[in-house]
Amino acid sequence: MAGTYRKPHAIMIPYPYQGHINPFVHLAIKLASKGFIITFVNTQSVHHQISKAQTGCRRDDIFAKARQSGLDIRYATVSDGFPLSFDRSLNEDQFVEGLIHVFSAHIDELVGNLVNSETEPPATCLISDTFFVWGSVIARKHNLVHVSFWTEPALVLTLYYHLDLLRRNGHFASPVNRRDNIDYIPGVKAIEPGDLMSYLQATDIWTVVHQVIYQAFDDVKRADIIICNTVQELELETISALNRKQPTYAIGPVFPASFTKSNVATSLWSESDCTQWLNDKPDGSVLYVSFGSYAHTSKQDILEMAHGLSSSGVSFIWVVRPDIVSSDETDFLPVGFEDQIKDRGLIVPWCCQIAVISHPAIGGFLTHCGWNSILESIWCSVPLVCYPLVTDQFTNRKLVINDWKIGINLCDKQAITRDEVVEKISLLMNGQVLDELRAAIKEVRKKLELALSTNGSSEGNFHQFVEKIKTQMREKVGIAANGHLSSR
Numbered sequence: 001m002a003g004t005y006r007k008p009h010a011i012m013i014p015y016p017y018q019g020h021i022n023p024f025v026h027l028a029i030k031l032a033s034k035g036f037i038i039t040f041v042n043t044q045s046v047h048h049q050i051s052k053a054q055t056g057c058r059r060d061d062i063f064a065k066a067r068q069s070g071l072d073i074r075y076a077t078v079s080d081g082f083p084l085s086f087d088r089s090l091n092e093d094q095f096v097e098g099l100i101h102v103f104s105a106h107i108d109e110l111v112g113n114l115v116n117s118e119t120e121p122p123a124t125c126l127i128s129d130t131f132f133v134w135g136s137v138i139a140r141k142h143n144l145v146h147v148s149f150w151t152e153p154a155l156v157l158t159l160y161y162h163l164d165l166l167r168r169n170g171h172f173a174s175p176v177n178r179r180d181n182i183d184y185i186p187g188v189k190a191i192e193p194g195d196l197m198s199y200l201q202a203t204d205i206w207t208v209v210h211q212v213i214y215q216a217f218d219d220v221k222r223a224d225i226i227i228c229n230t231v232q233e234l235e236l237e238t239i240s241a242l243n244r245k246q247p248t249y250a251i252g253p254v255f256p257a258s259f260t261k262s263n264v265a266t267s268l269w270s271e272s273d274c275t276q277w278l279n280d281k282p283d284g285s286v287l288y289v290s291f292g293s294y295a296h297t298s299k300q301d302i303l304e305m306a307h308g309l310s311s312s313g314v315s316f317i318w319v320v321r322p323d324i325v326s327s328d329e330t331d332f333l334p335v336g337f338e339d340q341i342k343d344r345g346l347i348v349p350w351c352c353q354i355a356v357i358s359h360p361a362i363g364g365f366l367t368h369c370g371w372n373s374i375l376e377s378i379w380c381s382v383p384l385v386c387y388p389l390v391t392d393q394f395t396n397r398k399l400v401i402n403d404w405k406i407g408i409n410l411c412d413k414q415a416i417t418r419d420e421v422v423e424k425i426s427l428l429m430n431g432q433v434l435d436e437l438r439a440a441i442k443e444v445r446k447k448l449e450l451a452l453s454t455n456g457s458s459e460g461n462f463h464q465f466v467e468k469i470k471t472q473m474r475e476k477v478g479i480a481a482n483g484h485l486s487s488r
C-alpha cells in the first residue's frame, strides 16, 4: 500500500455524560472538516435519551445532518451492559463498574471490527475520554494511535496525574491529610487542599469512582497524545509541565462551529425555549442558574436557593433538572413557589444553555462550575457566582475566583443559606463588583478569542495535533505492514 493515500479514520468515545459528549461532538466535527473519517460511539442509553429529547423528529443517527453537509462522520451505538430502563443516575456505582468491565468489552469488539474492516479505510486512531480506564489497552491491542481527550482544565489533569506526589507528601490518602498548601506539583503554583477535586478531599478513598481515578490516570500515561479542552494562555505553566511528560496540546475551547447553532443533537433532555421570555427583559438584568447535568444537591439546598432567588428581587432562569435531588425525589420546590415568582422567574427542566447565556438579557450565571459552563460563560462575557458541588468543580472555582477574578463565591461550605444567596446575587448583579468582574471577564474572553483565531495557540496546537496523529498513524500502518517503519 506504499504511496497510496488513505484518509485518517479515528474512533471517538466520550464518557456517557453531557459535559463530555458535547466537547467530543464538536471535536468530531472539527476533525471531520480537516478530512478525517470519524466513527463516533455513544452508549445505546445516551443515544436513546438524546433521541427521546428531540421534539418533532426522530433521529436515529445524530450525525445525519453533518453528513449531508459533506462530513464523513459515522455513528455507532454500543451497550453499556445495562437495559435502557436501568436508572444510571440512581445507581452510579454499578453503572461505573459496568463502564469499566462490560462497556470496554463491547468497545473492544467494535474496534476490532473497524480495524479489520476490508471495505472501509480501517480505523487507525482511538480518541477516548481520559476517564476511561482502558483507552491505551484497547488502542495497543489493535495497534491504534491513542489520543486521550481531557474535558476539564489542565490543572485538574495534572493534579490527578501526580496523585503519587500528593500521596507521598501526605495531602492525599493519609490517616489525617495535611492542610497546608500544596507547592510541589510541577507547573502548579501553591494550591490549597480545599481547592482539590472533591474525590481527593474525601475520607472514603475506596469508592468505585476512586478505582476509576487510580486506573485512568495511570492509563493516560501510556497515551500517545493528550489533548485538553483548555487554552494555553490560561494555563501556560501547567500545560508546559505536562508537555515535558507527554505530548499535550491545549486545543480549546472546543465549541460548536457556529456557537449558538449545532446541527448535531446532543441534549439528554428536551430543551425549553427561553427566548421569548428573555426578549421582554432589559439587557443584563437576568440571572441564569444551572447546576449542569451530573451533580446532585440536597432538598434543603434547593429550598434555600429557591427562597434566596425569590427574595433577591432579580429576574432569573433556573434550570431544575428532574433528577437534581435524586431521580426518586421529584417534589422538592417550595409549595406555591412558581406562583410566587410569577413572570420574574422562569423554571425549566433543561434549555439550550449556549443560546440562553448568549442572550443580551443575561447578566450573571450562578453555576456549579462545570468546565463547559465556565468556558461558555467566558465566551459570552457573563460573570459567575460559584457554587461547586462535586468533582473538578472546586478546582475550577479556584481558577475562576483566584486566578482570573471573573466570579465570586457563593459559600465555603456546601450547605447554603437563603441570606447568602440574596447577598451574592445582589453583589453579582449590581454595583462595583459587577463592573470589576465584567472588565476581567472581557480580558479572559479576549484570550479565548485570540487562541481560536487563525494564528492563535489553540488553532496552532490543533494543527500540530492533527499532523502528529497523521504521522503516528502512518508509522503504525508501516509497522503493521512491514514489521518496521515504512519509508512513506
Ligand SMILES: O=c1ccn([C@@H]2O[C@H](COP(=O)(O)OP(=O)(O)O[C@H]3O[C@H](CO)[C@@H](O)[C@H](O)[C@H]3O)[C@@H](O)[C@H]2O)c(=O)[nH]1
Pocket: 017, 018, 019, 020, 022, 151, 152, 267, 290, 291, 292, 293, 294, 295, 319, 349, 350, 351, 352, 353, 354, 369, 370, 371, 372, 373, 374, 376, 390, 391, 392, 393
Ligand atoms: O440546561 C442546560 C444545562 C447545561 N447545558 C449544557 O450542558 C453542558 C454541561 O457541562 P458542564 O457545565 O461542564 O457541567 P456538567 O454537565 O456537570 O459536566 C461534567 O463534565 C464536566 C467536563 O468534564 C465537568 O467539568 C463537570 O464537573 C462534570 O459534572 C454545557 O455544555 C451546557 O451548555 C445545556 O445545554 N442546558
